Amino acid sequence: xxxxxxxxxxxxxxxxxxxxxxxxxxxxxxxxxxxxxxxxxxxxxxxxxxxxxxxxxxxxxxxxxxxxxxxxxxxxxxxxxxxxxxxxxxxxxxxxxxxxxxxxxxxxxxxxxxxxxxxxxxxxxxxxxxxxxxxxxxxxxxxxxxxxxxxxxxxxxxxxxxxxxxxxxxxxxxxxxxxxxxxxxxxxxxxxxxxxxxxxxxxxxxxxxxxxxxxxxxxxxxxxxxxxxxxxxxxxxxxxxxxxxxxxxxxxxxxxxxxxxxxxxxxxxxxxxxxxxxxxxxxxxxxxxxxxxxxxxxxxxxxxxxxxxxxxxxxxxxxxxxxxxxxxxxxxxxxxxxxxxxxxxxxxxxxxxxxxxxxxxxxxxxxxxxxxxxxxxxxxxxxxxxxxxxxxxxxxxxxxxxxxxxxxxxx
Ligand SMILES: *Cc1c(COP(=O)(O)O)cnc(C)c1O
Numbered sequence: 001x002x003x004x005x006x007x008x009x010x011x012x013x014x015x016x017x018x019x020x021x022x023x024x025x026x027x028x029x030x031x032x033x034x035x036x037x038x039x040x041x042x043x044x045x046x047x048x049x050x051x052x053x054x055x056x057x058x059x060x061x062x063x064x065x066x067x068x069x070x071x072x073x074x075x076x077x078x079x080x081x082x083x084x085x086x087x088x089x090x091x092x093x094x095x096x097x098x099x100x101x102x103x104x105x106x107x108x109x110x111x112x113x114x115x116x117x118x119x120x121x122x123x124x125x126x127x128x129x130x131x132x133x134x135x136x137x138x139x140x141x142x143x144x145x146x147x148x149x150x151x152x153x154x155x156x157x158x159x160x161x162x163x164x165x166x167x168x169x170x171x172x173x174x175x176x177x178x179x180x181x182x183x184x185x186x187x188x189x190x191x192x193x194x195x196x197x198x199x200x201x202x203x204x205x206x207x208x209x210x211x212x213x214x215x216x217x218x219x220x221x222x223x224x225x226x227x228x229x230x231x232x233x234x235x236x237x238x239x240x241x242x243x244x245x246x247x248x249x250x251x252x253x254x255x256x257x258x259x260x261x262x263x264x265x266x267x268x269x270x271x272x273x274x275x276x277x278x279x280x281x282x283x284x285x286x287x288x289x290x291x292x293x294x295x296x297x298x299x300x301x302x303x304x305x306x307x308x309x310x311x312x313x314x315x316x317x318x319x320x321x322x323x324x325x326x327x328x329x330x331x332x333x334x335x336x337x338x339x340x341x342x343x344x345x346x347x348x349x350x351x352x353x354x355x356x357x358x359x360x361x362x363x364x365x366x367x368x369x370x371x372x373x374x375x376x377x378x379x380x381x382x383x384x385x386x387x388x389x390x391x392x393x394x395x396x397x398x399x400x401x402x403x404x405x406x407x408x409x410x411x
Pocket of ligand 1: 108109110111113134136182186211213214242243244250251252
């Protein structure tokens with residue numbers, strides 16, 4: 001095996017050289033603002049558990065009940081014999097929450113994107129992606145074999161030019177055109193102009209898929225997502241999201257019309273050929289959806305908004321750490337700002353050094369690098385959750401201030 005090991009070690013050395021080496025950090029506690037890791041308590045600004053539900057008693061109780069009633073495993077794929085009551089209950093809750101006719105859940109958001117896009121599109125079709133969409137959507141687009149076109153981030157003119165091209169192409173070539181965007185972008189925290197995108201896709205007869213991974217549970221009057229906040233939910237063919245972020249559990253979903261869901265049950269390979277999610281995960285997600293819709297869900301969103309405001313009032317003073325969504329934080333078109341606050345550092349090695357320095361101050365803020373973001377656009381990605389306190393955020397801001405002062409010296 002040594003030649004095999006040598007080959008991989010060489011590749012890893014190349015990854016290290018570029019400042020792109022990643023390693024797992026063991027955490028010995030639940031996902032809360034105070035993580036136990038490596039014998040230390042770290043103040044956690046890395047999690048996507050935006051509403052602080054991952055360790056919520058109601059979700060834990062639902063998961064435990066599901067284990068007691070349905071066991072630890074799910075036995076088989078949904079279509080074989082693994083379609084259990086907790087899966088059906090979750091899908092009913094999701095459809096009701098999002099106001100769609102039906103819903104389908106997958107074991108992860110990643111599997112959701114892969115299965116859905118590759119089921120809907122083939123080589124005759126065109127898929128049009130925002131430059132910054134998540135890796136799961138890029139991988140899904142490639143897997144589908146559809147002709148791939150990318151528009152500059154949130155650039156409606158660029159999108160329209162591509163849709164014009166696709167419309168011309170459709171005069172001579174069969175096939176559909178699908179536009180895919182995120183609603184709140186995962187690494188920048190900014191939002192897509194969904195109203196204008198809906199108008200464009202309708203003008204050119206395309207379909208629209210919106211990934212609400214970072215907006216579900218957070219935006220809109222009923223916290224359904226950015227599409228609700230912008231009043232366009234009913235104009236989006238395919239609404240996607242994850243159960244693993246604000247909803248506090250794990251899994252992915254598609255919400256939409258009944259024929260879409262029936263089609264995916266028949267054609268989405270990551271759904272068909274994969275063991276059903278464990279009952280505990282689905283039951284916890286159902287509890288997460290119920291919580292989001294409750295008065296407590298609203299209170300948690302309001303608490304989160306206050307913390308976002310506290311940060312946005314202060315990060316503007318940082319010199320070496322620029323936050324491109326700062327303007328957006330203070331003047332969000334929906335009145336709700338995203339809990340994702342990127343602080344652009346530039347070089348990969350600088351971002352790693354900056355994250356290391358924060359860790360020495362017992363703060364856990366991840367350095368996000370290529371290939372998650374473009375080369376040279378490495379950043380610290382701060383995420384806030386409703387479980388943080390104002391004191392937590394004050395500690396963050398103090399640490400960022402001294403990091404900012406030290407940054408020009410960091411290499
Ligand atoms: C996290 C994420 C996914 C994947 O969801 P998982 O449930 O974590 O697999 C998909 N899209 C976006 C935008 C994400 O941020």
